[in-house]
Amino acid sequence: MRKSLFVTMFVLLVAAMVLTACGQAATPTATTAPTTEVMNTSAPATTPMPAPTATLAPGSVQVNAGGGTFPLPVYTQWTYAYQYVDPSVVINYQGIGSGAGKSGILDNTLDFAGSDSLLSADQYTQGKDLQMYPTLAGAVVPVYNLSWAKAFDATAKIPALVLDRQTLVDIYNAKVTKWNDPAIVKLNPGLDGYLPDATITAVHRSDGSGTTEIFTKALTAFSADWTAGGAQSVEWPVDKNGNGIGGKGNQGVAAAVINTKNSIGYVELSYAIANSMPMVSLVNKAGKTVVANADSVAADMADFATAFDDKLNATIVDGSSDGSWPITGYTYFILHTTSMTDCVKASKIVEFFTWALTDSSAGQAAAKLGYSVLPTTVRDQVIAKLSAVTCDGQPVK
Amino acid sequence: MKISKTNIQKLLKKFGQLFNHGDRPWFGLLILMSILVLVLMVGIGYLLWRDSALSRSSFGLSFLLPTKDPSWDPVNSDFQAWPFIYGTLLTSVVALLIAIPISLGIAIFLAELCPAWLRTPLNWLVELLAAIPSVVFGLWGIFIFLPQVVTPIGNALYSAFKNVPGLSAFFAGPIPQSGSSRLAASLILAIMIIPTISAVSRDVLNAIPPSQREASLALGSTQWETIWQILIPYGSSGILGAVILGLGRALGETMAVTMVIGNSIEGTISILRPGYTMASIIANEFAEAVSKLHTSSLIEIGFILFVLTLSLNVIARLLVWSVTRKNPQEARS
């Protein structure tokens, strides 16, 4: 008796799973169908409704996204706050790296992607209707971990490490391999004698990263010596030389620098601030020593105010004004503009993007973490482009 | 038709006969499931083979061969797998070298010397070591094992071999402060494969008939001489099989290795520097490989891994089977 009950339950469970898997696998949008039926009984066409979102049950629209870790601190705050703005939609953004985000949106396993790395011409062709929407600008800052050769006075303030553009290139080219190299000492007279005679361990990303793309594009602009290219994934000369380490994600690089003495790495500014890591000050193109913060990022953005092309892509490294931070970049959302089939989801995504760009609390959250919001002119351009998104031929929202 | 007793009986018999065909669908089901398992194995190999076609045709054999200057360049689409093959082989072989003596010692202790009351708990404990998930090993590795054990060992090795000609290249470069290095991966792999090798070796030793031990002891050998000179050679093919099983596990281990090896496509052969393994590069780069050649190269690495572990498994099973076949007892495989 007990055994046949067990067998029956088991068979029912298997059957249920097989049915749901087969049935739902072919129609991933079926789960939202009931809600549209409830609301559009008189309009069998699949126009998404402009009706108030309160009629959608909480958590009924699931949006899956992934991409760079560059904006991850902000995006997690935004998606967390957005569930209170619009409880019907659940946005799941995974920090898997810009490369994985691009790959996901290209093979349609993600609903939208976040990337600081630009799509190549091939990828635009492959994706057919992809559009990049800039959301924020942020700074990539070199961070370091030094065990000083002698102790500082208890009361003295440790001066910030200063590097110039050529020296940074030389470090990552494995031309400058020790911390007390004359080039570094020359830039830091106050640290002479404190810089240890130790090999520099250069930490870089092990995954395909927009942060790397911004950093390497900056290195390319800094000096003709950098020949590895400016892309999301490069062959690091420091690896060849034996003093490179790869970390996964911005957080992996930060953790690697924190755990490795006498190392240098590059991370997005918010990671350096959140972990109280010592940051490098750079001598920019104008010859001035700058610290990475919202002002220097804004100055750099201003240098390239008209640099957006038709695709809304822009590279803004190595600005020429006095106060500009040379390693800055935009981060983007990537979305299919015409080929989305789930119109409820499409309208929710566009609503989220618009909220993120226009809502003041969203902007404040970003600023608090060290990012810069878009200048108003650019933001209006982006919103204009968003209105061109269509689903099944009808404009979304 | 007349409704008579015999007719009803005939009908019931016909009805009952329906269930006598139950065996054919049953056997059909069994065969179907067995074919499913076969298809799975073939399917994995085929899918890997098919999806790596692009990189196989672009690079040919040079993808695998050792090169002085290997490149793994997604920007220029030039890929060579040698650094990863080297990393995998090095870490696995060093892990084996460390694990074999320890595992043999454990197997001997558990099979020959352990008092009966201690046997079951000790068996459990050793197998419990195998049950710890790989990520937990990695977590413990990053924060505890590496700074407290690997870095001091690495520093000691570095200073010991710094000036020895020939070996100094193998122990070159100071170990990174965090301990992330091929040495760390080897040590953690050794800990992870010890349960595998010792469990199978213990079974092999248990399968040797007591007559061998009795004869040896009767001739006046000490217990150690019996073990070392009689039992181990007798079970050597089985123990070799156990070792190869452990090697297979070490080759495929992903998570713990990725967390402690430093993920650096290094040019040096040194064991003290960060490195990369085949499983790690797939774990790190597959999700983001956009270009077809990049994806195909990663899948080709997966295919190499599959073929390696497949061949090792086959050899190991044959060896273990050959020793247990000599004896009537059933040995757990």
Next chain:
Amino acid sequence: MTTNYSELLKRGVQTRRLRRKSVNGFMLSLTGILTLLALVPLFWIIGYVIYRGGKTLNLAFFTQLPKPMGMAGGGVLHAIEGSLIVTLMATVLAFVPGVLAAFYAARNPNTPLGIALRFSTDVLSGVPSIVVGLFGYTLIVKPQGHYSAFAGSVALAILMLPTIIRTTEEMLKLVPGALREGSLALGASEWKTSLNVLLPAAMDGVITGVLLAIARAAGETAPLLFTTLGNERFDLGSIIKSGVQNHQGIFQIMGRIFNSPIDSLPLTLWKYAQQPYPERVDQAWGVALILMILVLTINVIARIWIELRKKKLRG
């Protein structure tokens, strides 16, 4: 002086005996020391995980979803639910094919199909888990167009299958042949014999095998990397609630659960372990503790079952 050969011989024998005895004692105690040495990491890991992880465990850890990075608090409910769902579904997927294939292997070990089946089982048990993840991505995620718990559970089921087949086959071989012959002699058909006589007789061992396979699958990360993506917003309770509110059928709710990306304990541990935020690292230790308790408990239960069964057989 004449050499006293017998004296020399006796002394030679004595030194050799002494040497052999000391070598014997040394090597034997060495094996004991090596055994203890191998157990050191076991206790070190378990002890440290309990110590570090125990500090972060609280009720919120088990019942809440995570908070954004940098904010304190939050929990790993999504990972616990995810692990349970994916492992349960993997068991369901692997159990029936595994047991049935084992029946075939036990009955016909030497037919071509039987030999091929045992060979495939061995091969599958040695396939690296990352390769299985690749397979799951190519087979399910790419064609379906989204990451899902279903894809993850298929990958885990492939990992569980060899263990289930092997243990079930062994257990079936241990069932005395007389049982089967007696049942057939009484007129039962083959399938009736298998399901009603042989399987219950072997059930204890089969359950053990399944438990061990579950313990292994629960701790695997690599197959889930490319198949389930990860999902910090996954909340079983709210999915069920919203489904009920929308008058969705049970199949639709289940479909939603199985088709959404999902997190799991090992995947969460992997993500959190590499974060620089100290709260995340503490949470990583907490997750490690939960995972270890889960895996080790299942293992211990399985072993106790084996021991009880052995005692029962001994009578």
